[in-house]
Amino acid sequence: KKTGFIFDLDGVIVDTAKYHYLAWRKLANALGFEFTQEQNEQFKGVSRKRCLEILLDIGGIHASQEQFNNWLIEKNEDYLSLIEKMDESEILPDVQKVLTLLKKHNMPIALGSASKNARPILEKVKLMDYFDVIVDGTHVTKAKPDPEVFLIAAEQLGVRPEDCVVFEDAVAGIEAANNAGMLSIGIGEAKVLSKAKFVFANFTEIDVKFINRLMK
Ligand code: G6P
Ligand code: MG
DSSP states (O other): OOOEEEEOSBTTTBOOHHHHHHHHHHHHHHTTOOOOHHHHGGGTTOOHHHHHHHHHHHHTOOOOHHHHHHHHHHHHHHHHHHHTTOOGGGBOTTHHHHHHHHHHTTOOEEEEOSOTTHHHHHHHTTOGGGOSEEEOTTTOSSOTTSSHHHHHHHHHHTOOGGGEEEEEOSHHHHHHHHHTTOEEEEESOTTTSTTSSEEESSGGGOOHHHHHHHOO
């Protein structure tokens, strides 16, 4: 019986939040309103569709279904052009160190992300080989804080949920991990991720001893 390690993507493995932000801000500005970094916080871990709903709420804009869908496409095209040149240099500090350590001990590793762009991003930063299982926004019907994404990941890893550990940077993601009955580890600010079992600012703060204790 082994521990399953599940990683969120955006904000845990790579800092794509800044690119999501730029793309959403561009759309907001085109529609005639401001969108701040602070407001962007609530977009973390949240599906593209839900983000647009929140954005239009902020701008007080009512859209037809067709307009809504066109803006979703427009935002994603802008986002894709922003991440086009992403490479290994954008992997967050010590992520590879942790993944390599887990691989060395033959631990099952999964990605559990709300993003529909997860695969192309992992390919760009050349991390595909570390993951036994990838569950992303193309597989999931219920968004975090629903535990679906992590439960599917556990099932595909062949590990019981209670034997899984989740690394997450989003409040909704920590809640999803807790709802799945998994051990939640927040990557970010302790006061934001107060529902996480443990919180670290980033992977450089996590030592080998801590990871060893998680491994079964
Ligand atoms: C992640 C990010 C969110 C983003 C979502 C969907 O969860 O944290 O900010 O909205 O993925 O990403 P996508 O690449 O499908 O637009
Ligand atoms: Mg995230």
